[in-house]
Amino acid sequence: MRSLMTLLPGGGRTLPALGALLLLTGCGPRAVRLGAVLPLTGDLAAYGQSLERGILTAENQVNRQGGIEGRRLDVLIRDSASDPKRAAEAFRTLVLDEKVAAVVGGGSSDEALAMAPLAAQYRRILFSPSASSPILSSYAGDFVFRNWPSDALEGRATADLVAYTLHANSVLLFAERNAYADGLASAFEKRFSTQGRIVDRLDFSAAEAGSAPFLKSALERSRGAQVLYLVGYGPDLLPLIAGLKREKVDRPMLSVSALAEQHFMAKAGRLxxxxxxxxxxYNPDSSSPVVQVFTSAYESRYHHVPDIYAAHAYDAVMVLVSVMARNGLSAQDIRKGLLSMKDFLGASGSMSFDARxxxxxxxxxxxAEDGRVVPLKSVLDKVLPLMQHRVDELRFGQ
Structure with missing residues (x-):
């Protein structure tokens, strides 16, 4: 008799209830294994832990729906400790010892860049849910993929916001010394520094961000700027933002998507x-059935609303599962499936991949508002006019 099939997001297939029961009780054929390399400890642990929760939510959902063509999904998660070298070692171990065809990671651009050459060397898929450095584009489409857009896009879009919405022509750019921040800062600089507009760039390390000498330099250079643009990981930016606000530096502040990690944002509070x-x-309150399934499963397990990092990690697993169910389990099968993927509907929205x-x-x-991420369009009249007015005061002496 023909079985009823359950659809995964994006059209993948799983077996019906009996298959799911066999998987949950540990019976059935050998499991399909994916790897994951995440910063579960160290400086970037907040991001890695959010990514891990998204991955585990996806793994649980796939297995409850019958796995991949009747085979249980096991995601082997390894901790990079926020260290790119350890990330590369973990990738190599997962590929050579555990024989995985695909690895989800790394949590940071530096980690992904450390693993990308190994993905090419061993011809295994590296799929990052959060690495955004434009440098990673040089590997994209071979065996390296990501479902977080390149920082080249965010940097250019932020430059347009500052230039054409705030009408500023002078920016003090704080850039943390890492691949993530450099990619964003360079894209912003290139886009903004036209038509006589000026970017004063001040690089810093995480260790010096809150130090008195660095803050003194920041205060001096901020006097010539109409807008401050702070680029780096959230925990490393926090001492700098605290120092600037403590010194009452009255300039509109813009920053980066790394602030959107839920637990970091809540800890920072009103700062x-x-x-x-x-x-x-990303809208966790979307009426989309895919989003509702994800948020319901996530909240029942972790008792809070999933953030954007959890959503992207969940989608990374679900798109890989969909491709493996449709195309096959080898790295080459997965690669071909990803390159042909169009309009995959995930928790973070519709997803397609270009030719690269x-x-x-x-x-x-x-x-940021009271420890929460708020879409600007919902408070536009309260926030934007004040920023525009302050830029006008600084620019024209009004």
């Missing part, structure tokens, strides 16, 4: 109020 940033569009393997997704402007 980040008024900081505007762009991130890939780069994801195509829109951005949205947000503002």
């Amino acid at each position: 980040l109020d008024g900081v505007v940033f762009l991130r890939p569009a 393997g780069e994801v195509i997704q829109p951005y949205e402007a947000c503002v």
Whole structure:
């Protein structure tokens, strides 16, 4: 008798209830294994833990729906400890010892860049849910993919916001010394520094961000700027933002999508109020059935609303599962499936990949408010006029 099939997001197939029961009780054929390399400890642990929760939500959902053609999904998660070298070692171990065809990771651009040459060497898929450095584009479409857009897009979009919405022509750019921040900062500089507009760039390390000498230099250079643009990982930016606000530096502040990690944002509280940033569009309250399934499963397990990092990690697993169910389990099968993927509907929105393997997704402007990420369009009249007025005062002496 013909079985009823359950559809995965994006059209993948799973076996019916009996298959799911066999999987949940540990019976049935050998499991399909994916790897994951995430910063579960160290400086970037907040991001890695959010990514892990999204991956585990996806793994559980896939297995409850019958797995991949009747085979249980097991995701082997390894901790990079926020260290690119350890990430590369973990990738190599997963590929050579565990024989996985695909690895989800890394949590940061530096980790992904450390693993990307190994993906090419061993001809295994590296799929990052959060690495955004434009340098990663040089590997994209071969065996490296990501469902977080390149920072080249965010940097250019932020430059347009500052130039054409705030009408500023002078920016002090703070850039943390890492691949993530450099990619964003360079894209912003290139876009903004035209038609006589000026970018004063001040690089810093995480260790010096809150130090008195660095803050003194920042205060001196901020006097010539109409807008401050702070680029780096959230925990490393926090001491700098705290110092600038403590010294009452009255300039509109813009930052980056790394602020959108839920637990970091809640911990920072009102300190980040008024900081505007762009991130890939994401709405956990969407009426989309795919989003509702994800948020319901996630909230029942972790008892809070999933953030954008959890959503992207969930989607990374679900798109890989969909491709494996449709195309096959080898790295080459997965690669071909990803390159032909169009309009995959995930928790983070609709997803397609261009010919280079780069994801195509829109951005949205947000503002930090009382420890939460708020879409700027919902508070536009309250936030934007004040920023524009302050830029006008600084630019024209009004």
